[in-house]
Amino acid sequence: MSDVLLEIENLHVTFASPHGPIRAVDGLSLRAERGATLGVVGESGSGKSVTFLAAMRLLDPATATVSGRIRLDGVDLLTLPSREMQTVRGPRIGMIFQDPLAALHPLLRVGDQISETLRAHGDISRRDASDRAVAALRRVGIPSPDERARQYPHELSGGMRQRVMIAMALVLEPELLIADEPTTALDTTVEAQILALIDDLRTRIGLGVVLISHSLATVSQVADTVAVMYAGRAIERGPCSDVFGQPQHPYTWGLLDSLPAVDGGHESLTPIPGAPPSLADLPPGCRFGPRCGYRMPACGERVPDLVERHAGHADACILPMDGREGLRRAPIAHPANSEPAP
Ligand SMILES: Nc1ncnc2c1ncn2[C@@H]1O[C@H](COP(=O)(O)OP(=O)(O)OP(=O)(O)O)[C@@H](O)[C@H]1O
Ligand SMILES: [Mg+2]
Structure with missing residues (x-):
């Protein structure tokens, strides 16, 4: 049974800037359930904080244009009068700021x-x-x-x-806690205590939790579901065990391959080549395309939809489903690596 508490649908957040509009969030959909933890991961600048600042209606309307739907228990927060929002921010949604x-x-x-x-x-x-x-x-x-x-x-x-x-x-x-990097810069013992504390509240009072983190290791330990963000979109999402156990998107593969070995061994780490795109000048088609070792000509044609493959596990990639696991071990080429040095 699903007990959706927060549902984000087709969210767009654009900031005005002298260099043109910055598309910080660009068609994001995700959901957080009561009594469960949603982990949100992705590189710096992928739109994690902006998404949830938009949900709290804390972005300055003078610079940020927000569209889409952000429903708390079915009520769209984006159209709620400001006065009513004051009874949401704090009493219904608590936020730990970054x-x-x-x-x-x-x-x-x-x-x-x-x-x-x-x-x-x-x-x-x-x-x-x-x-x-x-x-x-x-x-x-x-x-x-x-x-x-x-x-x-x-x-x-x-x-x-x-x-x-x-x-x-x-x-x-509150019913929902949004924790934006609540343990960054803390030593691992304190981190474990704080995560245990949040988790205890989740089980005891049925708190819904959104845990935003750079750390895939942290998220894999405490989250029930996870959303992987890239350049303002979710490129993969699903139950934590599926996303980390059978990741489907080449970006998620890259994130996992760039993790240090858990046992502290000296296996070679493979960082994802290149850098995320400029949000003021996004590439056509798949946003990850320019860094993807599996890129096909069709990848540049349109932004792939997030498609549910099975039981809540969705990815936004047009690679054929058959044999993706085999492909993971054999990238075609890392284009960003083969570019001549500037
Ligand atoms: N007020 C603002 N005006 C213009 N651009 C902004 C503003 N706030 C955020 N941005 C841009 O939006 C993008 C997403 O920012 P956001 O803070 O959501 O990233 P993040 O995923 O939380 O990154 P991090 O992991 O570093 O916290 C970034 O490129 C950022 O520079
Ligand atoms: Mg952030």
Whole structure:
């Protein structure tokens, strides 16, 4: 049974720039379910953060044009009046922003920042809000939460600040948590603790989670489903075990082949040649085409649709389905490698 909480359909986000429109998100569709974790992966600049800032309606309308549908429990957030959006942002969707220092006010004590969030969304006394803030800090595993609540962000370690961000995102008990790189720059022990904390909330209160991460290893450990983004589109998506177990898109193959060996061995890593395209000057057809070792002439003709092959596992590639696994081991040529050096 599917229990879709957030459904993004044909999302486009374009930024105005002096060099022409930047198509940061370009026909993206994906969904997150209640009580499950959707992992979103892809290289830097693939549109991961912009997608979910659009869902929170936090992009500046003066520079960003957003179209498509982003439904929370069936209600399109993109057409919701701004006033109603305030009852979504925080109470229904909590977000851990990619840069916790930028998201925390440097001159306010962390406890007060959480209390303010509570007071902005409900009729609650200063005293009760302060008690709930301390309880929220305790829930995310912060030792001596009374003392920590009185500290300023710069007095906390990176791991503690991440926990404060999680506490703040969850204090209003949202249905959906969007965690944008919540563990970047943390050591692996703290990373594991934070992921376990989010996962515990998922199972205990049925929280839906979107986990945005550069790390395929992290996503493969905690996500139920995964979307692989490239140049503003999902190029593969499906159950985590399928996408990592039987990846179908040459870009996903490239991402997986560029991972260091899990056992720390010295197998040679194969980085994906070339770089993602300029979003102001996208190549015709498949966006990954110029870097793809399996490119065929037809790849340049049109942008391939995301096609479901079986049981929720979809990819946007026109390679014949038969024998893809064999192809993976035998790329035709890496065009970006064979280009003459500039
Ligand atoms: N306000 C803005 N104005 C213009 N371009 C923007 C703006 N915000 C984002 N972009 C561009 O949109 C593209 C997607 O950005 P986004 O932040 O979503 O990438 P990302 O996948 O989250 O990358 P990272 O992994 O580095 O966080 C980038 O090319 C970025 O430069
Ligand atoms: Mg980002």
